[in-house]
Amino acid sequence: MAQTYRGAGVSPGAGYGPVKRLTREVPQPAPDARHAGDAEAEARRAVAAMEQTAQDLTARGERAGGEAAEVLSAQALMARDPALADDVRRRVGEGADAARAVSEAMAVYRDMLASAGEYLAARVADLDDVRDRIVARLMGAPIPGIPDSDSPFVLVAEDLAPADTAVLDPAQVVAFVTREGGPTSHTAILARSLGLPAVVACAGADAIAEGTLLLVDGATGEVVADPDPAAVEAATTAAAARARAAAQSSGPGRTADGHPVPLLANIGGPQDLPAALENGAEGVGLYRTEFLFLDRADAPGHDEQVAAYRAVLEAFPGGKVVVRTLDAGADKPLAFLPAPAAEPNPALGERGLRMMRRFPETMDAQLAALAEAERGTDAELQVMAPMVTDAEDADWFAAAAAKAGVEQAGVMIEVPAAALRARHIAASAAFFSIGTNDLTQYTCAADRETGGLGRFQDPWQPGVLDLVSVAASAAAEAGRPCGVCGEAAADPLLACVLTGLGVTSLSMGASALPLVRAALARVELAQCRAAAAAALAARGPEEARAAAAAALPGLAELGL
The missing domain is CATH 1.10.274.10 (PtsI, HPr-binding domain)
Structure with a gap:
């Protein structure tokens, strides 16, 4: 009899096959093991x-x-x-x-x-x-790794190491499911880059026996053990339709009636540009600059920063490049800055702009490098600060950016207080970009790395959508653009809802761009607004998704 498990779908597609389990059984040294004397x-x-x-x-x-x-x-x-x-x-x-x-x-x-x-x-x-x-x-034990098999299978594990995920062969591993992990883990990131259906944070996955036939839907996060043949056919047919629609999508993002929704890429540096360009990104909606600063004893110099930023700007002549200033601090410590006092909950501590207000010289150096990098390019540079909480934060950042010569300074909306008071923040912020990953985490008080709290890490939570609506409305009233750069933008159905809430651009991992483009092209703006209203009126995330899907019948053929 079929049994259904639910987790976080982190890489779309459907996979079906027998389970093979990954075991990491490495012998552990005895607690008193001693060497022979040398x-x-x-x-x-x-x-x-x-x-x-x-x-x-x-x-x-x-x-x-x-x-x-x-x-x-x-x-x-x-x-x-x-x-x-x-x-x-x-x-x-x-x-x-x-x-x-x-x-x-x-x-x-x-x-x-x-x-x-x-x-x-x-x-x-x-x-x-x-x-x-x-x-x-x-x-002298075998190095842990992927099990051997003569036929394709679904890999199930407590968690997957990046070294294993990176070398998975999609011709053999048709999907994978893990009990731990989250949508921002390295495992999830690599699954998306491979185009491999994957579900993480799946409660009960450790109880699925080897050899069980498993159907994995990486879009919905649904995992079905011993499914009916009809369910397998429906899931694989929908996945194939999504793949065809994605392959056929092209051009700028827009709804069926021509409403423009620029589709941008989230990147961590110039090395991510090929995938963004290949998937038709119209620009960059989130350039995570902290990867230039982490894991080093000294801050990157001016010339190094300029080169890294200019490479991205030059890749999108006439396009928009949104750069997030250094998002570091208690949870992403930098070796070249003094650590803050011990914090019981670093996710709520001195990070992002809060950290930079303690070390303004680091922020000033980055802003100066960004201003120089833009000179001589045809891209539109926008720079935003993470972890902005109130109007004072926004005013401080806008002043620092203007002093450095950065013309467009905006803010990320990740803290619920910032969303609720967005109308005040808009006075000094040139634009908003909603980071739905952290906004969801903070709104629902649920650490996004805790697998057992998956229900509260869902951006379909109506309370989260309420805050998106408030921020987008405040931006519109002030004549400011308001984008989304979190994982929510990569969900094709939710992308349509966000458009209906008034979001003006969507940024996501490059591999998600084609399907989101295809979904938007199948619906009209009025339908997006109706879907948004239906989702806001729902009691919970599953009801919100179902209500939105009902309001967008044009997406039914994609199984969304």
Whole structure:
């Protein structure tokens, strides 16, 4: 009999096949394991295993290319961390054997990441994978990885490491499901880049037995064990229709009656430009500049920043490029800035603009580099500050941007207070960009990395849509554009609802652009507004989605 599980759909498409489970059974060193007496030789053995692991991760990234290369390069840096190596040597010097020294040293790092806020907590799975790979080498055990199979299968796991996700073969692994993870994890990001149907944060996934026939819908987050043949046919037919519609979509984003909705790409740097251009991005709606600053001892210099920003601006002549200033702080610490006092909940602490107000020289340097990067290009540069809370924040940022020569300074709407008082913020903000990931997290008081709170991490929550509506209305009254740059924009059905709420542009991961473009082309603006009203009137997220779908019959053929 069919049994249905629900999680977060993070990569659209449908996959059907027997379950194979990923087990990460690496033998653990005994808590009292000691080496034979030659500490220097044992330390060399440990460090050699760390370096071999780093080289393997780098090679995997080079083979996979794209976003995978960046993610696995970051994992390789974990294995090569000098402080970690020093800690391992110290523990070996105290008598621990190499495997035990690595395991204990990395446990300290793991605890630090797990308690350091959403961004770094999401890297725990990456660190666990690095640890397991090093320990397996030292103990002569098989390196953990994807199971072998003579036929296609659905991969089910507690979580997937980026090193495994990056090298998945879509011809063999037709979909994957994990019990842990979230839509912003490296696993989810890589699944989208591979075009592989995926569902994460799926409660009960650990109870699905190997060999069970599983139907995975990466758009809706629905996972069905032992489904009826009719359900398999319906899901695969809808997925095929979506793929055809996406492949046939082209041109700028607009509704069927010609209402323009510019479709932009979220990027982390120039390396993401090829995918954005290939998928028809009209510009950049979110340039996450913190990736230029993280994992380094010193801040990037002026020339380095200018080059990174100009490369993106030059890729979109005549287009819009929206840059988010450094979004760092308690949950994304920077080695070159003093850490704030210990915070019990870093996600609610000094991050984003709050951090930059403590270190304005870092903000000023970035704004100056952005202003110089724009000179001589034909792109329209817009710069926005993250974690803006009130009108005072907006005024401060607008003044700093103007002093640096940045003409269009806007704000991200992520904090509920900012949405509620958007009419005041609009007085000094040139534009709004709604970050639905954090807005949902803060509105529903639900950490988006906690799999068991999936219902409260859903941007279809009517309370979240209420705040989007308030912000978009305030922007319209002030004559300001209001975009969305969170994961919500990548949901084709929700993209239509956001358009109906008054959102003026949508920005998302590049791979989501074609299907969103196709969905908008099948509906009229009046229908989008009717769908938005229906969603706002709903009691909960599932009812909101169903009500919106009923108001947009043109999307039925896509299974949305």
